[in-house]
Amino acid sequence: MSVICVIGTGYVGLVTGTCLADMGNTVTCIDIVQEKIDRLKQGILPIYEPGLEEMVERNVHAGRLNFTTSYSEALKDCEFIFIAVNTPTGDKQGGADMRFVESAARSIAQELDHYAIVINKSTVPVGSGDLVTRVIRENLANRKVSFSVVSNPEFLREGSALLDFQNPDRIVLGSSEPEAAHKVARLYLSLRAPIVATDLYTAEMIKYASNAFLATKISFINEIAQICERLGADVKEVAVGMGYDKRIGRAFLDAGLGYGGSCFPKDVRALAHMADEAGLHPQLLHAVMDINHDQRRLVITKLTSILETLQGKTIGVLGLAFKPNTDDMREAPAIDIIRWATQQGATVRSYDPIARETGRVALEREGVDMTKVTFCDDAYAVAEQADALVVVTEWNEFKSLNMKRIREVMREPVLIDGRNLYEQSEIRRHGFVYRGIGRGATPSPSILPPEEAEMTLEETLIIGGEK
Numbered sequence: 001m002s003v004i005c006v007i008g009t010g011y012v013g014l015v016t017g018t019c020l021a022d023m024g025n026t027v028t029c030i031d032i033v034q035e036k037i038d039r040l041k042q043g044i045l046p047i048y049e050p051g052l053e054e055m056v057e058r059n060v061h062a063g064r065l066n067f068t069t070s071y072s073e074a075l076k077d078c079e080f081i082f083i084a085v086n087t088p089t090g091d092k093q094g095g096a097d098m099r100f101v102e103s104a105a106r107s108i109a110q111e112l113d114h115y116a117i118v119i120n121k122s123t124v125p126v127g128s129g130d131l132v133t134r135v136i137r138e139n140l141a142n143r144k145v146s147f148s149v150v151s152n153p154e155f156l157r158e159g160s161a162l163l164d165f166q167n168p169d170r171i172v173l174g175s176s177e178p179e180a181a182h183k184v185a186r187l188y189l190s191l192r193a194p195i196v197a198t199d200l201y202t203a204e205m206i207k208y209a210s211n212a213f214l215a216t217k218i219s220f221i222n223e224i225a226q227i228c229e230r231l232g233a234d235v236k237e238v239a240v241g242m243g244y245d246k247r248i249g250r251a252f253l254d255a256g257l258g259y260g261g262s263c264f265p266k267d268v269r270a271l272a273h274m275a276d277e278a279g280l281h282p283q284l285l286h287a288v289m290d291i292n293h294d295q296r297r298l299v300i301t302k303l304t305s306i307l308e309t310l311q312g313k314t315i316g317v318l319g320l321a322f323k324p325n326t327d328d329m330r331e332a333p334a335i336d337i338i339r340w341a342t343q344q345g346a347t348v349r350s351y352d353p354i355a356r357e358t359g360r361v362a363l364e365r366e367g368v369d370m371t372k373v374t375f376c377d378d379a380y381a382v383a384e385q386a387d388a389l390v391v392v393t394e395w396n397e398f399k400s401l402n403m404k405r406i407r408e409v410m411r412e413p414v415l416i417d418g419r420n421l422y423e424q425s426e427i428r429r430h431g432f433v434y435r436g437i438g439r440g441a442t443p444s445p446s447i448l449p450p451e452e453a454e455m456t457l458e459e460t461l462i463i464g465g466e467k
C-alpha cells in the first residue's frame, strides 16, 4: 500500500483521495482554503455527491484519510502526489487558467525532500506536464531532489463520481518515464480497467478530445432536435433509433437545454483556444459552442411564443443544478434562463431538491435580480399561480409529479419540458400546452426491449418511444 498526497479538495481531489484511501492507501488531502479543511475534519463535505460522506467518514475513522492545509505535513514520506486543483477558463479567448496548478507545483517544490511521482489529474492544456516539471525544477533551486511527472486525467462524472472512479472505462497514463507510469498503474490494478500508457502530450489531449466529443454529441442531437421540431419528427425517438446502432450508441444523445457544468463548457473553450493558438480554425468546436449557447435561449423563445410577453408573468423553474444528483451550479442553464426571464419582466418561482443554497449563491453572484426570485420547498409550491412551468433539470422526483394537482394550482397550464422528461400525450391529456425540445410528432407507443419474450411481428414493428 502507498502513501499518497492529493492536492485540492474539490470534486476530483476529494473523490480521488477518498477512493484511493478506500483501496487501502494512506492519503492526505490538502487544500489552501482553511475553512474547507476545518469543515472536512468535522465531517462536513464541500460538495454534494451521493455516497461520498459515508466513504469519507469510514476512511477517516480507519486512519487512512487525513486533511490538512500544510504542504510539509502532506508531503511527508509520500510516494505519489496528485494535483487535482481547478483549471477554470482564464481569459476571454477561452484558455485555461493555470495559476492554481503552477502554485501547487511551486508548493511541492518548496517542501519536497525525497523522490516522488507528481501526477496531474487536473484537466490541463497539452504541454502542461512540461510546465509542471519546469516550475518544480525552478523552485527546487539548488536542492537535489528528483521527481517524475505523469499525466493521469480523470473521467468521472458528478453525481456518479464514486462509481465512475471505481469502475473506469479506461485509465490513461502519460509520461516520458515508463517506470514512473508503471508505478502509477500499480495503484489502479485492483480496478481491472484497461490502462492506456502513452506520452504526456497525448494523455493530456485524450482528456480534451473525450470531453469535446461528448459535447459534440450533445450539440449534434440538439441541432437534430431543431430540425425534428420543424419537420414534425420526435427527437427522443430519433435518438433511440440511432442509439441501437453500436457504432453510434445511445449515450449523450439526450436533446435538451444543452450542456453546462464545470467541465464541458470550459474544456471545449480551452481546446478551441489551443487550436486557435496553433494557427488552426476549429470550426466544429465553435459550432458545438454556438449551438449550446442557443439551446438555453429556446426556453425564452418558447415561453414568449405562447405567453406573448413575459412582462408581469410568473414562471416556475423546476431544477437549478446543471444536472441531477449534484448541487453544482457552475455554468448551469438555469442561471441564464432565470436572468433572461427576470430581465424581461417576469418573476420566478424555483425549486431544486439539493441545489437551493448553491443556486441562491450562484444567481446572486451572476447578478440576477433576486427581488424577482422566490425559492420554494417543492414543485407544487413552484406551480402555484404560475403562468408557465419550465423543467430545467431532470431530477427523478420531477418524473412522478401529480400533473393533475400541478395543473389545478397554475394560473395558465403551460409546460416547457427542457429535458424531454414527459410523454407529451400524457401531459396534454391533463390540459397542458406542452412544448418539449425537438418533439414535433405525436409519439407512437413505446419500443419493446429486445429481450422481451415472444414478441409478435406486430409488436416488433412498433418502433418509437423511449426504451
Ligand SMILES: NC(=O)C1=CN([C@@H]2O[C@H](COP(=O)(O)OP(=O)(O)OC[C@H]3O[C@@H](n4cnc5c(N)ncnc54)[C@H](O)[C@@H]3O)[C@@H](O)[C@H]2O)C=CC1
Residues within 6 Å of the ligand: 007, 008, 009, 010, 011, 012, 013, 030, 031, 032, 033, 036, 084, 085, 086, 087, 100, 101, 103, 104, 107, 121, 122, 123, 124, 154, 155, 156, 157, 158, 262, 263
Ligand atoms: N468536477 C468534475 O467532475 C471533474 C473535474 N475534472 C478536472 O479536475 C480539476 C479539478 O476540478 P474540481 O475538483 O471540479 O475543482 P474544484 O474547483 O471543485 O476544486 C479545486 C480545489 O483545489 C483547491 N486549490 C486550488 N489551488 C490550490 C493549491 N495551490 N493548493 C491546494 N489546493 C488548491 C481549491 O481551493 C479547491 O478546493 C479541473 O481541472 C477539472 O477540469 C476532471 C474530471 C471531472
Ligand SMILES: O=C(O)[C@H]1O[C@H](OP(=O)(O)OP(=O)(O)OC[C@H]2O[C@@H](n3ccc(=O)[nH]c3=O)[C@H](O)[C@@H]2O)[C@H](O)[C@@H](O)[C@@H]1O
Residues within 6 Å of the ligand: 123, 154, 155, 156, 157, 158, 159, 211, 214, 218, 251, 252, 253, 254, 255, 256, 257, 258, 259, 260, 261, 262, 263, 264, 322, 323
Ligand atoms: O471532465 C469532467 O469534468 C467530466 O465532464 C463530464 O461530466 P459532468 O460534467 O459531471 O456531467 P455529464 O453527465 O457529462 O453532463 C454534462 C452536461 O451535459 C448535459 N447532457 C448530458 C448528456 C446528454 O445526452 N445531454 C445533455 O444535455 C448534462 O445535462 C450536463 O449539463 C464527463 O461526462 C466526464 O467524463 C468528465 O470527467
